[in-house]
Amino acid sequence: MQTIAVIDFETTGLSPNGGGRATEIAAVLVRGGLIVDAYQSLMQTGAWVPPFIEELTGISNEMLADAPSAESVLQDLALFTQGCPLVAHNAAFDRGFWQAEMARAGCMPDPAHESFACTVLLARRLYLDAPNCRLGTLAQFHGLPDSGQAHRALADAMTTAHLLLRMQHDIAERFAGELGSLPVEHGLLNQLQRAHKSALKRSVQDYVKRQGVQALATH
Protein backbone atom coordinates (compact mmCIF):
# COMPACT_ATOMS: atom_id res chain seq x y z
CA MET A 1 0.00 0.00 0.00
CA GLN A 2 1.41 3.39 -1.02
CA THR A 3 2.52 5.87 1.66
CA ILE A 4 2.34 9.57 0.73
CA ALA A 5 4.27 12.26 2.62
CA VAL A 6 2.49 15.59 3.06
CA ILE A 7 5.02 18.32 3.80
CA ASP A 8 4.99 21.96 4.82
CA PHE A 9 7.84 24.45 5.21
CA GLU A 10 7.93 27.65 7.24
CA THR A 11 10.56 29.97 5.81
CA THR A 12 12.07 33.45 6.06
CA GLY A 13 10.84 34.43 2.58
CA LEU A 14 9.03 33.39 -0.54
CA SER A 15 11.88 31.97 -2.57
CA PRO A 16 15.17 30.18 -1.88
CA ASN A 17 16.63 32.07 -4.84
CA GLY A 18 15.75 35.34 -3.13
CA GLY A 19 17.71 34.41 -0.01
CA GLY A 20 14.84 32.67 1.79
CA ARG A 21 15.74 29.83 4.15
CA ALA A 22 13.63 27.25 5.93
CA THR A 23 12.87 27.75 9.62
CA GLU A 24 10.62 24.75 10.26
CA ILE A 25 9.56 21.59 8.43
CA ALA A 26 6.81 19.06 9.03
CA ALA A 27 5.95 15.84 7.21
CA VAL A 28 2.77 13.82 7.75
CA LEU A 29 2.55 10.28 6.38
CA VAL A 30 -0.76 9.16 4.86
CA ARG A 31 -1.49 5.52 4.05
CA GLY A 32 -4.71 3.66 3.31
CA GLY A 33 -6.91 6.67 4.04
CA LEU A 34 -5.31 7.35 7.43
CA ILE A 35 -2.67 9.61 8.95
CA VAL A 36 -0.12 7.12 10.24
CA ASP A 37 2.90 9.17 11.38
CA ALA A 38 4.25 12.73 11.64
CA TYR A 39 7.57 14.56 11.93
CA GLN A 40 8.21 18.19 12.87
CA SER A 41 11.27 20.25 13.70
CA LEU A 42 12.53 23.78 13.80
CA MET A 43 15.89 24.14 12.07
CA GLN A 44 18.82 26.47 12.40
CA THR A 45 20.23 27.80 9.14
CA GLY A 46 21.78 31.00 10.48
CA ALA A 47 19.22 33.06 8.57
CA TRP A 48 17.56 36.04 10.24
CA VAL A 49 13.77 35.93 10.70
CA PRO A 50 12.19 39.27 9.67
CA PRO A 51 9.59 40.77 12.04
CA PHE A 52 6.79 40.20 9.57
CA ILE A 53 7.57 36.48 9.38
CA GLU A 54 7.92 36.25 13.17
CA GLU A 55 4.47 37.79 13.56
CA LEU A 56 3.01 35.52 10.86
CA THR A 57 4.43 32.22 12.08
CA GLY A 58 5.30 32.82 15.73
CA ILE A 59 8.80 31.51 14.98
CA SER A 60 11.41 33.86 16.43
CA ASN A 61 15.17 34.21 16.11
CA GLU A 62 15.40 33.21 19.79
CA MET A 63 13.53 29.96 19.12
CA LEU A 64 15.84 29.08 16.24
CA ALA A 65 18.96 29.75 18.30
CA ASP A 66 18.29 26.51 20.23
CA ALA A 67 17.07 24.52 17.22
CA PRO A 68 18.98 21.59 15.69
CA SER A 69 21.06 22.26 12.59
CA ALA A 70 19.29 22.28 9.24
CA GLU A 71 21.64 19.57 8.04
CA SER A 72 20.66 17.09 10.77
CA VAL A 73 16.95 17.90 10.45
CA LEU A 74 16.96 17.40 6.67
CA GLN A 75 18.86 14.12 6.96
CA ASP A 76 16.23 12.90 9.46
CA LEU A 77 13.50 14.13 7.13
CA ALA A 78 15.00 12.35 4.12
CA LEU A 79 14.92 9.10 6.08
CA PHE A 80 11.39 9.73 7.38
CA THR A 81 10.02 10.32 3.86
CA GLN A 82 12.22 7.79 2.04
CA GLY A 83 10.38 6.19 -0.87
CA CYS A 84 7.28 8.35 -0.42
CA PRO A 85 5.91 10.59 -3.16
CA LEU A 86 5.25 14.10 -1.83
CA VAL A 87 2.23 16.37 -1.53
CA ALA A 88 2.07 20.02 -0.47
CA HIS A 89 -0.38 22.93 -0.60
CA ASN A 90 1.06 25.06 -3.40
CA ALA A 91 3.75 22.51 -4.18
CA ALA A 92 5.78 24.90 -6.33
CA PHE A 93 6.68 26.81 -3.16
CA ASP A 94 7.58 23.79 -1.00
CA ARG A 95 9.34 21.98 -3.85
CA GLY A 96 11.70 24.93 -4.29
CA PHE A 97 12.68 24.93 -0.61
CA TRP A 98 12.77 21.11 -0.49
CA GLN A 99 15.26 20.91 -3.34
CA ALA A 100 17.38 23.84 -2.13
CA GLU A 101 17.59 22.74 1.51
CA MET A 102 18.16 19.04 0.67
CA ALA A 103 20.98 20.01 -1.68
CA ARG A 104 22.57 22.29 0.96
CA ALA A 105 22.36 19.45 3.50
CA GLY A 106 24.10 17.08 1.07
CA CYS A 107 21.19 14.63 0.99
CA MET A 108 21.09 12.20 -1.92
CA PRO A 109 18.08 12.80 -4.21
CA ASP A 110 15.29 10.27 -3.69
CA PRO A 111 13.60 9.28 -6.99
CA ALA A 112 10.24 9.04 -5.18
CA HIS A 113 10.47 12.73 -4.26
CA GLU A 114 10.45 13.76 -7.91
CA SER A 115 6.71 13.09 -7.82
CA PHE A 116 5.22 16.13 -6.09
CA ALA A 117 1.45 16.67 -6.13
CA CYS A 118 -0.24 19.95 -5.26
CA THR A 119 -3.48 20.28 -3.31
CA VAL A 120 -4.04 23.82 -4.66
CA LEU A 121 -4.11 22.58 -8.26
CA LEU A 122 -6.33 19.64 -7.27
CA ALA A 123 -8.70 21.89 -5.32
CA ARG A 124 -9.08 24.18 -8.34
CA ARG A 125 -10.19 21.11 -10.30
CA LEU A 126 -12.41 19.53 -7.67
CA TYR A 127 -14.00 22.33 -5.63
CA LEU A 128 -15.39 24.91 -8.02
CA ASP A 129 -17.78 26.17 -5.32
CA ALA A 130 -15.04 27.03 -2.80
CA PRO A 131 -14.55 30.81 -2.26
CA ASN A 132 -10.82 30.40 -2.95
CA CYS A 133 -8.14 27.73 -2.61
CA ARG A 134 -6.18 29.00 0.39
CA LEU A 135 -5.54 26.25 2.92
CA GLY A 136 -7.54 27.91 5.69
CA THR A 137 -10.49 28.55 3.41
CA LEU A 138 -10.59 24.96 2.18
CA ALA A 139 -10.31 23.66 5.75
CA GLN A 140 -13.32 25.77 6.72
CA PHE A 141 -15.18 24.90 3.51
CA HIS A 142 -14.90 21.17 4.25
CA GLY A 143 -15.10 21.37 8.04
CA LEU A 144 -11.71 19.72 8.43
CA PRO A 145 -10.39 18.98 11.96
CA ASP A 146 -8.63 21.83 13.76
CA SER A 147 -4.91 21.01 13.59
CA GLY A 148 -3.64 23.88 15.76
CA GLN A 149 -1.94 27.18 15.01
CA ALA A 150 -2.00 28.04 11.32
CA HIS A 151 1.36 28.98 9.78
CA ARG A 152 3.18 26.44 11.89
CA ALA A 153 4.57 23.55 9.88
CA LEU A 154 2.89 20.62 11.66
CA ALA A 155 -0.52 22.29 11.85
CA ASP A 156 -0.46 23.22 8.16
CA ALA A 157 0.86 19.80 7.11
CA MET A 158 -1.86 18.11 9.18
CA THR A 159 -4.55 20.31 7.62
CA THR A 160 -3.15 19.55 4.16
CA ALA A 161 -3.16 15.83 5.00
CA HIS A 162 -6.82 16.02 6.06
CA LEU A 163 -7.55 17.91 2.82
CA LEU A 164 -5.75 15.21 0.84
CA LEU A 165 -7.82 12.49 2.54
CA ARG A 166 -10.97 14.42 1.73
CA MET A 167 -9.86 14.72 -1.89
CA GLN A 168 -9.12 10.99 -2.13
CA HIS A 169 -12.61 10.30 -0.76
CA ASP A 170 -14.28 12.76 -3.12
CA ILE A 171 -12.36 11.50 -6.18
CA ALA A 172 -13.22 7.89 -5.35
CA GLU A 173 -16.88 8.84 -4.94
CA ARG A 174 -17.09 11.07 -8.01
CA PHE A 175 -15.35 8.59 -10.30
CA ALA A 176 -16.56 5.34 -8.71
CA GLY A 177 -17.74 4.09 -12.10
CA GLU A 178 -14.30 4.42 -13.66
CA LEU A 179 -12.10 3.63 -10.65
CA GLY A 180 -13.88 0.57 -9.31
CA SER A 181 -11.78 -0.65 -6.38
CA LEU A 182 -8.62 1.14 -7.57
CA PRO A 183 -7.18 3.26 -4.71
CA VAL A 184 -6.71 7.01 -5.24
CA GLU A 185 -2.93 7.05 -5.15
CA HIS A 186 -0.31 9.63 -6.00
CA GLY A 187 -0.20 8.88 -9.73
CA LEU A 188 -3.86 9.70 -10.12
CA LEU A 189 -3.48 12.90 -8.09
CA ASN A 190 -0.68 13.99 -10.44
CA GLN A 191 -2.82 13.13 -13.43
CA LEU A 192 -5.83 15.07 -12.16
CA GLN A 193 -3.94 18.20 -11.14
CA ARG A 194 -2.68 18.58 -14.72
CA ALA A 195 -6.00 17.81 -16.38
CA HIS A 196 -8.21 20.58 -17.67
CA LYS A 197 -11.44 20.89 -15.70
CA SER A 198 -13.51 19.63 -18.61
CA ALA A 199 -11.14 16.66 -19.10
CA LEU A 200 -11.23 15.30 -15.53
CA LYS A 201 -13.25 12.22 -16.37
CA ARG A 202 -11.11 11.43 -19.40
CA SER A 203 -7.98 11.72 -17.22
CA VAL A 204 -9.39 9.23 -14.73
CA GLN A 205 -10.24 6.84 -17.54
CA ASP A 206 -6.75 7.21 -19.02
CA TYR A 207 -5.24 6.54 -15.59
CA VAL A 208 -7.35 3.43 -15.02
CA LYS A 209 -6.47 2.17 -18.48
CA ARG A 210 -2.74 2.64 -17.77
CA GLN A 211 -3.05 0.96 -14.37
CA GLY A 212 -4.58 -2.03 -16.14
CA VAL A 213 -1.66 -2.18 -18.58
CA GLN A 214 0.83 -1.94 -15.70
CA ALA A 215 -0.99 -4.69 -13.80
CA LEU A 216 -0.79 -6.96 -16.83
CA ALA A 217 2.90 -6.13 -17.27
CA THR A 218 3.71 -7.33 -13.75
CA HIS A 219 2.21 -10.78 -14.34
Added chain:
DNA sequence: TGCCAGGCCCTCTTTAGGGCCTT
Protein backbone atom coordinates in the same frame (compact mmCIF):
# COMPACT_ATOMS: atom_id res chain seq x y z
C1' DT B 1 5.39 52.43 2.23
C1' DG B 2 5.55 48.92 -0.90
C1' DC B 3 7.86 45.67 -3.26
C1' DC B 4 10.91 41.81 -3.44
C1' DA B 5 9.82 34.90 -6.47
C1' DG B 6 8.14 31.27 -9.11
C1' DG B 7 4.99 28.03 -11.11
C1' DC B 8 0.59 27.39 -12.61
C1' DC B 9 -3.97 28.60 -14.48
C1' DC B 10 -7.44 31.35 -17.05
C1' DT B 11 -8.85 34.06 -20.86
C1' DC B 12 -11.43 39.50 -23.76
C1' DT B 13 -4.99 33.89 -25.19
C1' DT B 14 -1.23 31.41 -27.59
C1' DT B 15 3.98 36.78 -30.76
C1' DA B 16 0.33 38.06 -23.38
C1' DG B 17 -1.11 39.68 -19.21
C1' DG B 18 -2.91 39.18 -14.82
C1' DG B 19 -4.44 36.50 -10.73
C1' DC B 20 -3.69 32.90 -7.34
C1' DC B 21 -1.01 30.63 -3.65
C1' DT B 22 2.88 29.84 -0.59
C1' DT B 23 6.37 32.61 3.72
